[in-house]
Amino acid sequence: TAFARLGAVNVRLTGGEPLLRQDLPQLVERLAAVPAVRDISLTTNGLLLGPHAEALRRAGLKRVTVSLDTLRADRFKTLTRSAHHADVLAGISAAAHAGFAPLKINAVVLRGYNDDELADLVTFARGVPAEVRFIEYMDVGGATQWSMEQVVSRDEILDRLSAHFGAARARVSASGAARPAEEFVLPDGTPFGIIASTTAPFCR
Secondary structure: OHHHHOOOOEEEEOOOOHHHOOOHHHHHHHHHOOOOOOEEEEEEOOOOOHHHHHHHHHHOOOEEEEEOOOOOHHHHHHHHOOOOHHHHHHHHHHHHHHOOOOEEEEEEEEOOOOOOOHHHHHHHHHHOOOEEEEEEOOOOOOOOOOOHHHEOOHHHHHHHHHHHHOOOEEEOOOOOOOOOOEEEEOOOOOEEEEEOOOOOOOOO
16 A cells, blocks of 8 residues: 555566465455555466466456466476476466456577477467567576576577568557567567567666
């Protein structure tokens, strides 16, 4: 309430993993009851989303972003050491059925890991329906074994998708607000985004 009075009217629940909080629907309901709050969104790894999507929607959650770097269970297990890839896919499906729109999927692109899945991720997202946002792999202060050689740049992502689907064109954000993701649309109208966190840092 104090922040809303100062003009912070959009609330994003992120983490860590916010769905580990067992009373998350109740928290969303309390946030939605603050008169000045206009938008409540959630960023999640999707593992626990399936059973809670409907309750979160009813509580007043407006938007959901799910992290999904690969459509392959074996690759998912290698990167996350988790065998619950199917739970993430089920969570995405549940969010779509609950009526979250736009539903977004964040995919960090790593060369040699999932950079051969760019077109597959776009096709998957289109079928959900959701909008995929590709994120350049970035250094996080030594927390990962990062190297520039693993980065698939914004320009390369655009080139690969345009070669597969036809030339993508830039799209102006509907809200007109500054966002970290550049938005694009394919010739058939499918939208996607790119966050060029390494080659064109947005933090400035």
